[in-house]
Amino acid sequence: MSTLAPIQGNTASPSCTTQLRFWLLLGGLTALLLVSITLGVTLGPVDIPVGAVWRIAASETINVLSDITSLELNSWVNIEANWTKAQFNIIWLIRFPRVLIGVFVGAGLAVVGVTMQALVRNPLADPYILGISSGASVGAVMVLAFGAFAFAGIYAISVGAFLGAILTFLIVFLLAQSNGRLNPARLILAGVAVAYFFSGLTSFITLTSDNRELARAVLAWLLGSLAGTNWVELTLPTAVLFFGSVYLVLQARGLNALIVGDETAATLGVDLTRFRRSLFGVVSLVTGVMVAVSGAIGFIGLMIPHIVRLMVGTDHRRVLPVSIFVGSIFLILVDVIARTAFDPVELPVGVITSLLGGPFFLWLLHRQMKERGGM
Amino acid sequence: MNLQAENVSWSVEAKQIVDAVTLAVAEGEFVGLLGPNGSGKSSLLRTIYRILRPDAGVIELDGANVWHIAPREVARQMAVVMQERTGDFDFSVNEIVMMGRNPHKGIFDRDTIHDFQLVDDALARVDMTDFAQRSFLTLSGGEKQRVLIARALVQQARILVLDEPTNHLDIHYQLEILELVKNLGVTTVAALHELNLAAFYCDRLYVLKAGRMVASGTPEAVLRPDLIRDVYDVWSEVSTHPLTGKLTITFFPEKVGHRLNGNNKGQII
Numbered sequence: 001m002s003t004l005a006p007i008q009g010n011t012a013s014p015s016c017t018t019q020l021r022f023w024l025l026l027g028g029l030t031a032l033l034l035v036s037i038t039l040g041v042t043l044g045p046v047d048i049p050v051g052a053v054w055r056i057a058a059s060e061t062i063n064v065l066s067d068i069t070s071l072e073l074n075s076w077v078n079i080e081a082n083w084t085k086a087q088f089n090i091i092w093l094i095r096f097p098r099v100l101i102g103v104f105v106g107a108g109l110a111v112v113g114v115t116m117q118a119l120v121r122n123p124l125a126d127p128y129i130l131g132i133s134s135g136a137s138v139g140a141v142m143v144l145a146f147g148a149f150a151f152a153g154i155y156a157i158s159v160g161a162f163l164g165a166i167l168t169f170l171i172v173f174l175l176a177q178s179n180g181r182l183n184p185a186r187l188i189l190a191g192v193a194v195a196y197f198f199s200g201l202t203s204f205i206t207l208t209s210d211n212r213e214l215a216r217a218v219l220a221w222l223l224g225s226l227a228g229t230n231w232v233e234l235t236l237p238t239a240v241l242f243f244g245s246v247y248l249v250l251q252a253r254g255l256n257a258l259i260v261g262d263e264t265a266a267t268l269g270v271d272l273t274r275f276r277r278s279l280f281g282v283v284s285l286v287t288g289v290m291v292a293v294s295g296a297i298g299f300i301g302l303m304i305p306h307i308v309r310l311m312v313g314t315d316h317r318r319v320l321p322v323s324i325f326v327g328s329i330f331l332i333l334v335d336v337i338a339r340t341a342f343d344p345v346e347l348p349v350g351v352i353t354s355l356l357g358g359p360f361f362l363w364l365l366h367r368q369m370k371e372r373g374g375m
Numbered sequence: 376m377n378l379q380a381e382n383v384s385w386s387v388e389a390k391q392i393v394d395a396v397t398l399a400v401a402e403g404e405f406v407g408l409l410g411p412n413g414s415g416k417s418s419l420l421r422t423i424y425r426i427l428r429p430d431a432g433v434i435e436l437d438g439a440n441v442w443h444i445a446p447r448e449v450a451r452q453m454a455v456v457m458q459e460r461t462g463d464f465d466f467s468v469n470e471i472v473m474m475g476r477n478p479h480k481g482i483f484d485r486d487t488i489h490d491f492q493l494v495d496d497a498l499a500r501v502d503m504t505d506f507a508q509r510s511f512l513t514l515s516g517g518e519k520q521r522v523l524i525a526r527a528l529v530q531q532a533r534i535l536v537l538d539e540p541t542n543h544l545d546i547h548y549q550l551e552i553l554e555l556v557k558n559l560g561v562t563t564v565a566a567l568h569e570l571n572l573a574a575f576y577c578d579r580l581y582v583l584k585a586g587r588m589v590a591s592g593t594p595e596a597v598l599r600p601d602l603i604r605d606v607y608d609v610w611s612e613v614s615t616h617p618l619t620g621k622l623t624i625t626f627f628p629e630k631v632g633h634r635l636n637g638n639n640k641g642q643i644i
Contacts, residue, residue, distance in 0.1 A: 123463045250482040257474055259464045263426050263457060268530075269450030269478035314464045368463065 029325035110327025113301025126302035131195030133296035139164025162288030224297035224350020252316035299357020383432035410583035450478035454527035475529030516543030537565035
């Protein structure tokens with residue numbers, strides 16, 4: 001007989017069932033994401049058979065892998081090319097990049113929303129509401145209008161958007177301080193004021209520019225749209241989303257402590273100044289890159305974190321991964337609606353997210369004021 | 376583990392909140408910090424647990440300046456229970472207590488069975504086991520405070536800093552919490568409101584008035600009617616309880632105080 005006290009069943013079981021439920025949820029969401037991607041690629045003005053979608057994807061993936069590894073994978077797995085050239089172009093060159101950019105932008109904005117809400121400890125925070133998206137837009141438009149940051153080549157717009165985002169975030173954060181503390185009402189007001197100012201600045205730059213094409217391009221892009229994405233434009237958002245999410249998931253304990261309170265975080269060993277700085281950097285980088293590829297798509301970062309917290313609680317070790325999936329699925333499905341529901345007009349996806357997000361924001365505000373008896 | 380604050384000053388907008396305060400807590404001691412509201416107790420504690428950087432003076436843990444130690448290392452040495460609001464975001468009681476393990480965890484570490492056991496033990500010690508799955512925001516003030524003490528226990532630090540830990544608690548839990556902390560045998564410094572509890576539990580007391588340290592020593596040496604009159608502006612009578620051998624203090628309103636002795640120094644004749 002062992003002399004060691006046996007581990008009591010009730011000690012380990014709550015964590016085990018929570019873990020199991022969490023992994024089941026992630027599994028379910030993965031399946032749902034694949035279904036959503038299929039829907040996103042299949043549905044549209046031109047009908048595409050579901051089978052062709054994944055066969056083309058598989059065949060192209062094998063081709064790419066063959067190129068990378070210099071193995072003759074093609075000869076091992078044979079996929080019969082029973083699709084037309086037109087179908088190939090629509091699926092592989094137009095719809096897949098568009099759906100995938102939806103995956104990354106949806107996930108990125110959701111993750112940024114979660115992080116910002118923890119950073120400013122305010123459930124109403126979101127890159128769109130706090131004006132960060134507008135700041136990123138100004139940066140991007142300056143690149144388009146004046147050719148700033150030309151040294152960055154095809155990434156110039158992203159660099160401009162990132163710098164615009166981080167500058168705006170700092171301005172809003174500083175404006176929201178009163179007596180050395182972050183005031184929730186001031187934060188929202190500062191965000192709204194800064195957002196208006198930067199929207200005005202964007203319009204000013206666009207309309208006074210000599211470049212006639214610019215106005216049209218900028219206006220379409222400002223509304224937030226996933227249209228016209230190609231494979232090359234996917235690389236930067238993919239990389240930024242990947243490294244940003246990995247970093248944030250690894251810092252989940254710190255985010256948990258931070259959302260409880262600055263002082264709590266500090267007494268639990270978080271180096272506040274350094275941690276805040278790095279969160280500012282990551283949030284601005286992800287927001288900037290997402291805005292550069294898709295314009296300012298609003299309210300994703302507001303809605304998704306709340307929906308996810310209702311599902312799994314506040315622990316960021318669960319909220320962050322689940323938000324990545326829910327954000328992607330949500331944006332793909334909204335984009336499908338934007339493309340197909342008002343045929344033959346194709347709406348920018350940002351129009352739909354704003355129509356959903358505005359009322360959602362008001363509902364949150366109402367709930368918060370009821371709990372606190374005023375802000 | 377001993378804690379030393381030497382000539383610590385902290386001010387905000389030219390208002391001196393903590394004024395050249397010196398304080399020492401030796402290994403295993405339970406030290407109480409007394410003073411009326413606004414006397415600088417919390418601010419002094421916040422300079423100790425590294426939230427406020429003092430304008431002058433140093434704070435040392437075992438001889439090392441806390442501002443030269445990494446925040447994570449300080450958190451492994453010192454646990455803090457303060458007045459805390461979680462605001463709009465809710466956690467389960469289990470999750471709040473588990474946060475006490477943060478300073479012991481690297482970014483790749485997961486919660487182990489050992490961690491869960493520490494959480495269960497800590498909740499049992501503050502009599503909150505049945506609340507483990509409850510949402511923190513739905514708890515009463517006293518229940519929240521007990522959960523936060525459980526979190527400090529889980530942190531397994533060698534010094535405990537408590538900022539009015541018995542605020543909002545029923546008298547039953549006031550006694551229970553202080554009894555619990557006392558029996559931990561951990562070096563403790565606590566800001567306290569309740570003078571009778573301070574007299575009962577503390578080995579030594581420091582008294583702050585308007586940011587200045589005005590008295591220090593054993594409860595018997597410090598808690599005298601004239602000092603209580605001077606610092607808290609109330610009349611009182613101090614006696615030794617026959618059963619416990621500890622001081623008990625009875626307070627009187629102004630008119631009763633005058634009728635009792637008419638002596639401005641507050642001493643009962």
